[in-house]
Amino acid sequence: MELRIKEVCKQKGLKISDLAKRLGISRQALSKRINNNPTIESLSEIAEILKVDPIELIVPSSDYSHFYSGDEWLGIRRK
Template sequence: MELRIKEVIKEQGLTITELAEKMGINRVNLSNMVNGNPTVETLNKIADALGVPVTELFEQPKHDTAQLTCPHCGKPIEIGLK
């Protein structure tokens, strides 16, 4: 499941720097968390700072399609479900 933290930050009209200030942490540390593999605790802190449920930070699966990643080129492949 893909994280969409950056998109939610933009939707909130914030920058990563502003969110880091709001959370009381260094911008570089927050950027590393967002771009890395954040812990559940970190995701909860980000969601709280943004005022959204933690589930909002995850990409919602499409109900009529599935997505795979090509092992050769890394591009997403959409597969229609019936």
């Protein structure tokens, strides 16, 4: 599963190191957590901190794309 945590952090004006700090873990531990099949609980915790829906952290298949209106996420839709 490909994730877009770095991209969402950037949209929210947050660095990955800041996200790790808010999670109470090191940047290396965060990297390991998100690169080794993260659990839904991990994604939910990250999403809660970023104030997004957990599905927004996942890269959709090539036929789909995340859609936004300004800063508001509207979901995943067919291209």
